[in-house]
Amino acid sequence: MYEILFALTLIFVLASILLIVAAQKGLPVIPFYLLAGIVAGAVIDETELLDLAQWGIAFLVFLFGVHVDFESVRERGRISVAVGTAQALLVGALTFGVGTLLGLDALNAAYVAIAAALSSSLVATSYLDGIRSARPTYERLAESIHFTEDVIGVLVILGLSAFVYAETPAVEQFGVAAGLLALALLIRYVVFHRLTAKLRGDSEVLMLVGISFVVGFIALAELANLSIIVGAFAAGIAVADDYPHSLELVDTVDDLEDFFTPILFVTVGALLTVPSPESLGYTAVLLAAVLVVNPLFVAAILVRSGFDGRTAILTGLTLDQLSVFSLFVAIEALAAETIARPVFDAIVLAAAATMVVATYTGRHADVIARRLRDRGVVDALGESVDDRAQVADGITDHVIVVDVEHGGWSALEACDALDRPVVVIEDNPATFETIQDECDNYVYGDVADERVWELARLEEAAAVVSLTPERDRAEAILDLETDVPRIVRVEETDAAEEFVERGAAGAIYPDAIAAERVGDDLEALLAGEISREEFAERGRRHLERASE
Amino acid sequence: MTGELADVLERADAVDEIVFVEDRAEYVEELNDADAGFIFGNARHGDVRQDANLSGADVVVSAAERTDVNRRLLEDAEDALTIVTAPTEAAATRLAEEGADYVVVGRGLVGAELADLLADLDDPDALESRLAALNDRARSGSPRLADEAAGDRGIEDERERDGGETDV
Incomplete structure (x- = not known):
């Protein structure tokens, strides 16, 4: 019993000390745990170690x-x-x-x-x-x-x-x-x-x-x-x-x-x-x-x-x-x-x-x-993009939407109402099946792949709207060598600042948009301009829009 | 979003007291310095919810992405005006069915904003103006800060949070 308690005490003391170092330096903890183990291993008997590892x-x-x-x-x-x-x-x-x-x-x-x-x-x-x-x-x-x-x-x-x-x-x-x-x-x-x-x-x-x-x-x-x-x-x-x-x-x-x-x-x-x-x-x-x-x-x-x-x-x-x-x-x-x-x-x-x-x-x-x-x-x-793309010949002045599932369906509807063609770029196979059914122009592939943009006819586009929440994909879109305006989603204010400096025409920050829209509705409720039922109704309308 | 809505409530003098619940260490100093009440912890824990006195709250705002946490908040604050976030449409529908007054699904609001933006694509001046407003909001994280350049009460950055829980 003493041996196990001693081993546990030593493990946690060493791990804690090295964890503090890792936290202060912003480093990953696993190498520090392993380092703590190397030190502990010099003292703890192997039998105890094997038992502890099995139970862990x-x-x-x-x-x-x-x-x-x-x-x-x-x-x-x-x-x-x-x-x-x-x-x-x-x-x-x-x-x-x-x-x-x-x-x-x-x-x-x-x-x-x-x-x-x-x-x-x-x-x-x-x-x-x-x-x-x-x-x-x-x-x-x-x-x-x-x-x-x-x-x-x-x-x-x-x-x-x-x-x-x-x-x-x-x-x-x-x-x-x-x-x-x-x-x-x-x-x-x-x-x-x-x-x-x-x-x-x-x-x-x-x-x-x-x-x-x-x-x-x-x-x-x-x-x-x-x-x-x-x-x-x-x-x-x-x-x-x-x-x-x-x-x-x-x-x-x-x-x-x-x-x-x-x-x-x-x-x-x-x-x-x-x-x-x-x-x-x-x-x-x-x-x-x-x-x-x-x-x-x-x-x-x-x-x-x-x-x-x-x-x-x-x-x-x-x-x-x-x-x-x-x-x-x-x-x-x-x-x-x-x-x-x-x-x-x-x-x-x-x-x-x-x-x-x-x-x-x-x-x-x-x-x-x-x-x-x-x-x-x-x-x-063996990646092949061409056989999973469909883009109309001669398409121009179109909007390219990346990751349509994150709010892009409304953009597609808006483009439809404005008679503006759209090309959708997607890498989620489940969403892509819906896109094939619903959209005229689409490319399945990685935004870091130049061929994807060739197929989407980037140079003839009016704008690119990227709704991907993944930073590396948004960066790949910003790194494109083109004058076509690009509007990208960001997940934090620092990224908005950086992306605009790197050439993004617009930064979409969902939290800020949500705060504004919900804030407006709450203000209207508190000012007595709308009832609680109307407030809830406005919330439902946003929800319906998200479900479309 | 929670900080933004707290501002709205405070300006309207709609509640007596505002209490933030937050479990991320980087916000502790800021929230401690703010005028509002602050509980360090996660609303998934019963004792944290109890300390926040959810059953006595008039308004509950939650930016928690965990639907189970929001479901429990709705149960605990049965009579309050509730504004909660949802990660998916299915979760949002569930929360609305369980009594949430207003469920925020980010992608629905983004879609609405985009539709407005694309309508101005052929009007360079209008587009530029709309993009400038969009960028100001994204940089500040707060629409009202961008509009008013207000030096509020020191909890502005708290609005950048996602995944934390805030009761108001």
Whole structure:
């Protein structure tokens, strides 16, 4: 007990100190957590570290299970399952072969393959903003691909438990795991609402309910000789993440994330060792697979499935880190003494390295995507714009609207009423289907692609209206070498100042527009010029306009 | 938006007291220095809502993008005039059904503004004037500041927030 408490104290003290440094310098926290781990690793015993890492991963998997958005996964299920599965199988097979060629036995080559094939949503989602209204296509795609790979991760852990760690193959473990998940779904859809209805608003009791769920399911998993990860995942599924539980319980258990996230990253840092040449070799294989092959392979499949190059590259870049499931597999294997030490060390080193790299690529993904386009990588992946464009010959004095879904339909109506032609540029496949039905002129593609603008006949246009909330896309439009006036949406006042200085004819700041329109209506209400009913009616009219 | 509407309420002398709820550290100093009341925290927490005395509020303005938070605000402030934001049309419809007086969906208002702007595309002077007004608003973040150049009460920048919650 003393050892665990000492380890936790040391982890949090070191993490806090380095976190303050990171916050003061505005730097990403993950490298600092890893650094804290390297220091802590010199003092804390490896057995404690392995236990802490397993529990940290288990609780994060529980939280991942809580936030699984079944609707979102269903929406993009087919393409995401296909991409996630194809990438995992291909990269897994490839690295299994490389591992075998390097002299590893089948099981250790499989450990390398698992580590290379799976990516982590638990790290990636920290870069994806879950509540923002205007979530770009790549975020939604990435989320469901990660979900696919996490499910594969659970199945891999289950498979290893049934066929490798069990004394005799135990196929029935799959049945028991299915039973546990069925129990979780039963609780989610039948029991959970009734239970929490009785506890409404009592956050302390709800926190206890959340912890009881995860501990209870983990205990059930242990009782059934299953991995604790399966129990944690089932516990997460059992908690319904919808209103009002999203406020009362989910936000409460979310606070646990702040506790377990440092534990995970610090323990990864603490498990790092000075690598042997053999270990460095395996690490190189893992880094090549995770940092280069996975992102490019996923991007290539997406481009060939009809997504634009930018969306494909940005989605691929969210896969550039080792999965915590792979880390968990390696830790379980070490405990079972079935993994060679150089392979274990390589997986830990690759996990730490890719966590750091993912921090960088997560922050600069848009710059990387533009550079890859400039260097011809996107073209090499097979992007083709011409066959998804329809623009009338000789069109002139038209308005080009980018990202019509963010308020552009009204602009299209206005142009229609004024007999002014419009060309719509879009990169969201779901919206593009509607555009094909509703609009005469359109181009599907990336605004950083010069060909898109050629097809949209930029030089003959009267104006460009960009409604994209993504800054890098707005900047790409500002960087166009043209005299055509460009009106761009901004998300903050500083960007408005900067964009106007960089040549934007107009800056649309939705918050300011909303403030003015709602402020006018509120003033009229308070001055007695309109009734409360008329005030509400004006609000409804804005809403109807948004729904058109 | 919340700061802007707070100005409107204050100028009209419509409420006795204004309370801001904000959980982002960068606004703490500014809000602490302002005349209005301020609670540091997130309205998703029951104790924060309780401290803001939602059930006794006459007007509630929320710029929270989380629909579940806004639903709970509507429940807690049943009799208040409520103005809330919504990230999607579906969420907006839900909030309107649950009693919000006025639901703000950014894209609807942007669309209306654009329609006006495009109508002036063939009239260079009118277009220039409209673009200048649009840019002034975007730079200041506040239409009334741009119009009046008013030195109000030191909570102007607070209007730039998105995602925070404000009860008025």
